[in-house]
Amino acid sequence: MTVIDAAVYVGGARQDDASTVVEAAARVTQKGFAWVGLLRPSDEELAEVAGAFGVHSLAVEDAMKGHQRSKLERYGDNLAVVVRAARYIESTETVDFGEIHLFVGHKAIVAVRLAEEPDLAEVRSRLEGDPKLLALGPNAVLYAILDEVVDSYGPVMVGLENDIDEIEDQIFDQHAGIAVSRRIYELHREVIAFQRAVQPLVGMLAEVRSLAAEDETDIELRRLFRDVHDHVIRTSDRIDNFRSLLDNALNTHMSLVAQRETEASYAQNEQTKKISAWAAILFAPSLVGTIYGMNFRYMPELSWRYGYPLALGGMVVLGSVLFVIFRRAKWI
Structure with missing residues (x-):
């Protein structure tokens, strides 16, 4: 079974644990909501989620296929959110992505992870330590997961920035050859992949904030969404800067190679x-x-x-x- 954790929360406190999706859905009361976490569920288990919580079939189909870009889709009163967390692998100078599908309703939120990272158990533990925030319901969980995903971009930015600094030193090396060009190209490819994960979040979080305002969500939670939105905008701007730096580095390197030749x-x-x-x-x-x-x-x-x-x-x-x-x- 791929259920990592499933529980019902009332007033910000954990009330009932559940071992299955159906059990979690059955225990939801008028005052509480269910939070279910799944890891690499089968198609049958995703169909079970759809039946238990009324998730739209198109959203479930996206989760079955995987490899989706970050996006937000609204199906009536429910939201289907796709986000991609990231982590930097120093040894290979690559960015690894973990895709997460979130099905958000008024009485439940289901988090479907298609990769081991990030571990949302820490998010659950942190929220359970803040009953006041958790009492705000599924939107509070949505905020916490989005915040965790956006925070995962920080180390990636540092890793990419260090690589770019190293490349800027290498291109002026008299013995720099095709290996530097290859490194610039491969790093440029990683930055583009990273940008594809981050850039859609800018518009997506703007829409989340708009929906939160329409639903008259708690003002503090709206401020938290705004903070995550600002963080994503800054990250997106830095990625654009990285692409410009790599383009300039490649052009400079090719000019220097031509000059040496x-x-x-x-x-x-x-x-x-x-x-x-x-x-x-x-x-x-x-x-x-x-x-x-x-x-x-x-x-x-x-x-x-x-x-x-x-x-x-x-x-x-x-x-x-x-x-x-x-x-x-x-x-x-």
Whole structure:
């Protein structure tokens, strides 16, 4: 059975424990409400939840499928809320998400977790220690769970920020290569996934606040919802900033890589010029020497007294002229 905890609360105090969804629904009185927590329920168990608490079939279908984005849907007097808690995994520099489906009515709230994290037992324990808040009913539980989810974003923000700081230092490393580009891309992907979990909460919490005002929910609870809403807005703004920083980091890195490649190509070109210039200088005397090394029978200069000095002089002059030309052209 996937029921983690099920109880009926009256006046902010825990009155009856239940072992099944049906039992919890049967024990709800006019003055109390039921709070049921499920972990990875089967389709049959979700159907049982729908029958016991009147959850709309579309909301149950979303919970059966999973992999939903954060959203709020209203079915008459009931709400179906999907939120995604997050935790940062340092070893892999990734963000892991835990999907939670909340079915909220006037007499009950059902929390369906599709992952081990976050553990909502702490939320229950904290609320049971605050009877005044818990006495406000399912909306108080909704606030507490939303607050826990939003609080889970804090360590993720710190982890991502540290990674971005490290990347900003790496991109100016002379030996930084494709590994840095890959790290920027993978971190950018994690930030986008995180943004998809957080950004819908901004509008969703605005709608929750509006519904709370329509229902004339306790003023203190409305203030608590506003606090969570403000926290989500700040988190969303920081994520936008992270995306801008990563975009700038990637562009800067690619520019630096291109600059280093250009500098390397320029240095290689300079070396090629020097080699070509010295090859040409050495080719001139080699050409003269090669001609006289052919051992033709009839070469007038071979019997001429000044032929040898003239050949050597020609070699020197040709080499010197080429040296001066390449020197002025800054090839050597």
